[in-house]
Amino acid sequence: MKLPYGHASAPALILAPMAGVSESPFRQICRGFGADVVVSEFISSVGVSLGIERVLADMRFEPVERPIGIQLYGADPAVMARAAALVTELFAPDFVDINFGCPVKKVVRNNGGSGCLKDLGLVQDIVRAVAGATHLPVTAKVRSGWDELHRDPVTIGLRCQDAGARALTLHPRTRTQMYTGDADWDEIARLVEALEIPVIGNGDVTTPEDVVAMHNHTRCAAVMIARGAFGNPWLFRQARALLTGGLRPVDPTPAERFEVALAHARLALRLQGNTRRTAIEFRKHLGWYTKGLPGAAELRQRLFAIESMAEAERIFAAYLEDRTPAMASAAR
Ligand SMILES: Cc1cc2nc3c(=O)[nH]c(=O)nc-3n(C[C@H](O)[C@H](O)[C@H](O)COP(=O)(O)O)c2cc1C
Incomplete structure (x- = not known):
């Protein structure tokens, strides 16, 4: 089944929820480069239900980010429901995503995230409670299971679907695998076969060619990209072209990279404080x-020492002057 976002004949491209990375500035940059949907970093349902200001601030987004999902985590169905109702009332995102990954x-430790996968009854209770507390579509993001012994993404997916999830993202690794081994795309394909709701494939997509390969392998409704988007929002545009x-649009030049990095930095200063x-x-x-740029090691050493964005600007300008004098003067 298709998602209501993205393109008629090709999978939607989604920027993954990533704590400390998928914040409003980066979401805006990725939307600008063709991500069809973005998702907030995971937000504590306990923090939301207590109205903690810092937690509420993490959920703010700009209209240009839509369609956007806000992702909640927690192990108490009642608290998750209260948080979903508050998120709906205060922020009105396009959907609410539940983190089971x-x-x-x-x-x-508190049974949040992939901890819930040890008890699929609890998973269902949470999905049902959240779906009952908001008029927005509720989606879930899961791993394949807690460990190899309990690895069963199809059963997890069916339980989420039965409880009212309107789409499901699978990162096909278990909790005990963390990030080791390969994401098992066969499991995404099996889930697409088994579920009626749209399935979003996630895991180990780092190039535009990987996006096409995952879609061909699984026929998923959307491809979700996390680590592959680090410093690389161009991936969305390149993948869309191939799909x-x-x-494939050519890779950005160093000057283009720096320009986007600084645009991203300016958004961060505006939204997160100068x-x-x-x-x-x-x-x-x-x-x-x-x-991957020539001389990247030395460049990064200098960038990792900055205390203001103005310093980053100077470092980039000096790099372009040193390495590509013609490019630097053309840009002036
Ligand atoms: C820095 C970082 C933060 C993450 N934070 C979240 C999160 O808040 N919520 C979530 O569901 N997944 C989170 N993830 C998992 C990713 O969304 C994704 O499922 C995983 O990285 C596999 O996708 P990839 O191979 O494209 O990186 C995070 C991953 C990384 C690397």
Whole structure:
């Protein structure tokens, strides 16, 4: 089944929820490069239901980001329901996503994220409670199971569908695998066969060719990209071109990379505060935007020491002057 977003004859492209990465500035950049849908980083249902200001701030988004899903995690169906109702009332996103995939110890210790996968009755209770608390579509994002012994994505998917999920994302690894081994795309294909709701494939998609390969392998309704989008929003545009039978647009030049990195940085300063902290938290993005460039190691060493975005601007300008004098003067 198709998602109500994206293109008629090709899968939708979704920027994955990523804590500390899929924040409003990066979501806006990826929408600009052709991501059809974006999802917030995971948000604590307990934090929302207590009205904690920092947690509420993490959910803010701009109209240009739509369609956007806000992702909630938690192990208490009543708290999840209250959080979903509040999110609907305060932020009115396009859908609410439930996180059943997070492998982080702090989260699973309280049975949140992939911790829920140990008890599929609880998974159903949570989906049902959330779907009953909002008029918005409710979706779920799951791993293949808690461990190899309990690996059964089709049963997990059917239980979510029965409880009212309107789409399901599968990252086909177990919790115990964390990020080791390969994502098992065969499991996504089996889920597409088994479910009536749209299935979103996720895992190990890092190039535009991977997007096409995942779609051909699984016939999923959408492809969700996480790590492959680090410093690489161009991936969405390149993948869309391949999916619609076009040629792969060329990779961005260093000057184009820096331009987008700085546009992203300006959004971060505007939305997250023009502070030293924003600049320090942004260092990781600068490192990703410069990955693979000639002299990247030295460049990244300098970028990882910045305390203001103005420093990053100077470092980029100096790089272009040193390495590509013609390009730098053309850009002036
Ligand atoms: C830095 C980071 C943060 C993540 N945060 C979340 C999150 O908040 N919610 C979630 O459902 N998945 C989260 N994930 C998992 C990704 O959404 C995705 O399922 C996983 O990385 C596999 O996709 P990939 O191979 O395209 O990276 C995170 C992954 C990374 C690398």
